[in-house]
Amino acid sequence: MSRIQLLDPRLANQIAAGEVVERPASVVKELLENALDAGAAHINVDVEQGGVRLVRVRDNGSGIPRDDLPLALSRHATSKIAAVEDLEAIGSLGFRGEALAAISSVSRLTLTSNDGADAEGWQVLVEGRDMAPVVSPAAHPQGTTVEMRDLFFNTPARRRFLRTEKTEFNHLEEVFRRIALSEFDTAFRLSHNQKVVHQLPVARDDAARAQRVGRLCGVAFMEQSVSVDIEAAGLRLHGWVGLPTFSRAQADLQYFYVNGRVIRDKVVNHAVRQAYSDVMYHGRHAAYVLFLELDPALVDVNVHPTKHEVRFREQRMVHDFLFRSLHRAVAELRPGQTPAPEVRAVERMPGAEPGGLTEQASMTLVPPRSPQAWQSPSPMRTDGVAQAERYGALFSDAPQIADTPAAPLPEERTSGMPPLGFALGQLHGIYILSQNAEGLVLVDMHAAHERITYEQLKLAWEQEKVRPQPLLVPLSMAVSTREADFAESEPQVFSRLGFTAERAGPETLVVREIPALLRGADVEALVRDVLSDIVTHGSSERIERHMDELFSSMACHGSVRANRRLSVDEMNGLLRDMEATERSGQCNHGRPTWMQLSLKELDKLFLRGR
Structure with a gap:
């Protein structure tokens, strides 16, 4: 290797510029931050060819005094910090004092400013080389304009790594967007190739x-x-x-x-x-x-x-x-408190094949009950027996058919109408159709009930009130030796979850109780999944950290299945609990549980008003 030597100042500046100036977007970021630190109320950004040919940032901030202009282009020159103690509580966006020096070392930079002390402004020009800046007078109102031209004109290797004009402008616009989102008291304008892209006035309220x-x-x-x-x-x-x-x-x-x-x-x-x-x-x-x-x-x-x-x-x-x-x-994102998920109606011409309901679509229609028949949403309850009784057929093996006789639908009532409305019927045993003040609500009954059960399991666990439900006939099931060993050594884990499982042999467990919230679930499949999750996580401490995953699996077993016919009381009970349950807009896996189709969108589907 050759001997150690000091780098040429020009080369050192260009190397240092690589840490600050990666592309035109980096230039815009540094100049916008300087303008905001100067207290600018209006900032205009003009760029050409994605910022490679020109970036001009003009502000009406405090400006730079004439004597400080040459110093502003020096490395590590700043007015924002003065001592080591200042680094412990930095309140400005910029503070390193490298931005202008780095930009000027790889471009042709012109800095014009007026601090308001004189009628005219002053200008300094640097063209990517280590030279003494010359200050000359220039007409300029109070504020600063920084004009950068021909980025990387003196470093061709860096210029070759720039992307297309569109790509570079997209990066630049993203930087502009980030800063404009944070400074509502400042007006911004961005133009590209003499075309205004964003015009943002001051936003005070x-x-x-x-x-x-x-x-x-x-x-x-x-x-x-x-x-x-x-x-x-x-x-x-x-x-x-x-x-x-x-x-x-x-x-x-x-x-x-x-x-x-x-x-x-x-x-x-x-x-x-x-x-x-x-x-x-x-x-x-x-x-x-x-x-x-x-x-x-x-x-x-x-x-x-x-x-x-x-x-x-x-x-x-x-x-x-x-x-x-x-x-x-x-x-706290619950129905009635947040914007409703929307089903976008697709406009169709007469004779077009519908993409929604087919002729084979089966629906169970029942008239909506009066608003007086349903109370306001009740707080989410952790009483497992009461929960099971409330839904009835949700956990029953025998399908339930709505027994309400057909009757003309009453006129829509908007006063006292719950957010999710009142049930009209079921579609294919999967979805609940409900009428609310806005129009039609579609609910995935399994996803909705899964969220309700999941939230109740979590709350019951936190309050240590997971109530067990004795089985009429204890279930004997074959398990692995490892699972049987764990069930025998960690009975308190099962007890807190509402299970009672006893070892009856080397590879046999007898299940005597399950959580009341999950009454009617497939007990053997439920216990096997719970055992699998618990054994996977190992010790009690690790199980505590993965309880949400365990409850999600349990809730899926305990939720109403597809093709289960519900009565109108059960459907409305499910809707009311959705309105009172946290996060009920999504199931445990993040899928939406309900959608809204407004009357306007329904009219559009059927070409009404044309």
């Missing part, structure tokens, strides 16, 4: 902020999300979280901000995944725009050159706060 989020994240996200605002222990979480049914195939609609800085953090991601674990379909990702505010001294933003990562000083506290806040927000 909740309605205007929701409108901006809708523009940047899509109207569908705002229609299928709920706002949250929770504060505890010096932490505040606010923003919007998408319904579990509005999940995404990719994590492309997840914006999380800490004190206004967009970040990606493992602690945050884990807390969000846990909060959605009971309601998110496998492999899907939640959508959210969330803001966490806390004391700057409790978070270290000086972790990564791009400042995308942070380190919380109290990671466990932040994780628990995020998880509990989002878990509660998701739990």
